[in-house]
Amino acid sequence: MGEKKVAANNKKRRILNISLAVIGIIVVGLLFNKILEQWAGFRAIIDKISGAFAPIIVGAVIAFLMNPVLVFFDRLFHTIFQDKVITDKKKLFKVSRTLSVILTTIVFLGIITGVVWLVVPQLYDSIKQLVGNMDNYYSNLQNMVENINEKFQKLNIPEDELNKYMNTAYLKLQDMLNTKIMPNVDKIVVNIGSGVFSGLKFLYNFLIGIVASIYVMANKEYLASRGKKIIYAVFKVKNANNILDGLSEMYRIFGQFINGKILDSLIIGMIMFIVSTILNLPYAVLISVIVGVTNVIPFFGPIIGAIPCFFIVLIADPIKSLVLLLVILILQQFDGNILGPKIIGDTTGLSSFWVLTAVIVGGGLFGFFGMLLGVPVFACCYMYINRTCTAKLQDKNLAFKTSEYEKIKRIDEETGEPIYRTEEEEDIRFKKKTPEQKQEERENKRKLKQKQHMLQYPSDLPDDEYSKKEPAQNIDDQDGDEDESDDDPISILDKFMHVMKSVASRADAEKLAKNIVENDESTGRDPDDTGKQTAGEDQTEDTGAGDPHK
DSSP states (O other), X not given: OHXXXXXXXXXXHHHHHHHHHHHHHHHHHHHHHHHHHTHHHHHHHHHHHHHHTHHHHXXXXXXXXXXXXXXXXXXXXXXXXXTTTBOOHHHHHHHHHHHHHHHHHXXXXXXXXXXXXXXXXXXXXXXXXXXXXXXXXXXXXXXXXXXXXXXXXXXXXXXXXXXXXXHHHHHHHHHHIIIIIGGGHHHHHHHHHHHHHHHHXXXXXXXXXXXXXXXXXXXXXXXXXXXXHHHHHHSOHHHHHHHHHHHHHHHHHHHHHHHHHHHHHHHHHHHHHHHHHHTTOSSHHHHHHHHHHHTTSTTTHHHHHHHHHHHHHHXXXXXXXXXXXXXXXXXXXXXXXXXXXXXXXXXXXXXXXXXXXXXXXXXXXXXXXXXXXXXXXXXXHHHHHHHHHHHHHHHTTOOOOGGGGGTEEEEOTTTOOEEEOOTTTSOGGGSOXXXXXXXXXXXXXXXXXXXXXXXXXXXXXXXXXXXXXXXXXXXXXXXXXXXXXXXXXXHHHHHHHHHHHHHHHHHHHHHHHHHHHHHHHHHTOOHHHHHHHHHHXXXXXXXHHHOTTO
């Protein structure tokens, strides 16, 4: 009696869980639908929340980036003070951590100050020079137009037509200025003001973020322990362990990728500045900064940086703009094949296709930061999917290595053993063909192409096609080869083509006769008299040809 009651309670509990799961799915679906309907309002709420947490997020990012420097100083002070100056472990930890945080903050501020001191004045001079030379650029453009005009005059193009084209281009430019630019001047001013305000807001968040990063670096063990406590309180032990393993792997991927990419972009920017200075390219500092910053973006970074740099140099010197493109191409190949793998290595574990996918999707969804962080985020998702699939395959006692599935054709349902492809089923592209096989393959393709043409156009087959055969053999040989010829696809196709030719010729003859009958009926003549009339006409022509006066 007690067992039946327990079974009934378990059944009710399962029904309740299923009902709650269904209700939860319906509620989540309705909420998601509501979010999509009110996407603008939902996006505004998200932007407001992220704006409020922006200083804390900036501080966490700075602490994450400077953590290797903090660990270095922490170990250094532990080594110096341990068992010599401070014997208490807690006091040693506090002193070393305090000094490490101070020195790490000084290093970070020194890096920012050095970059600003070196780059900003040069960048300002480059932009000032670019704006100051606008008159010269306009004169160069005008001279270019005059040279083009002279070349057109040498081609004997009428001056009226040339003026007509010039006036049309001028009118279109004036129309674009009056209809698109001038009415939107207020919007342009608003965008400029919004950009200035956004810059000031970013500066504010950055300064507050530096203060927040100090607290994060000083209390990182405390924050990590509280996070572990919450995870083990909410999830089961097995799931909590999996979550912590995943977080540690995410930390490794993000740390190595971002720090390595920043170092890689810094080296590329310095190399670009040195090469630009040697080649005497204009605006060397501005070009180097653009190339270095955009190089942080995987795959598309060099292309994105090359476009504005090309147009900036093109205005000053068209020839050197081509030299700049060549230099950027060489740098991109050097970074992708030599420098990048040495610094970053295979931290993400993604192939080139998945890197391209991550950059495109991340950039389409979240812009610049999506292109920057799309690769490590996708790598973490890829790692989770790979681990989940591996665990499930191991539970089923199946092969879990990806390389093994390259040769597996299927898996036997009864035994669970993999069935591999045979050598004959392997891709023939990886097998080396003999010259005889290549010649035979070409001959078969030629015959098949010829037969396909004959099948499509049977009337093109000459009448003596089937008379041009090999000399007739003995009757005994023909009887002996009869079975083989019946089984030969080419022979069967030959017979079929012969039948098709006969049918097509007969159909053409019937169509011709039908046309003759219709023409005779339309002219009111008897079809039987057609031949007689034609013969009479021929005789008259022969008679006339004999007498020149007739």
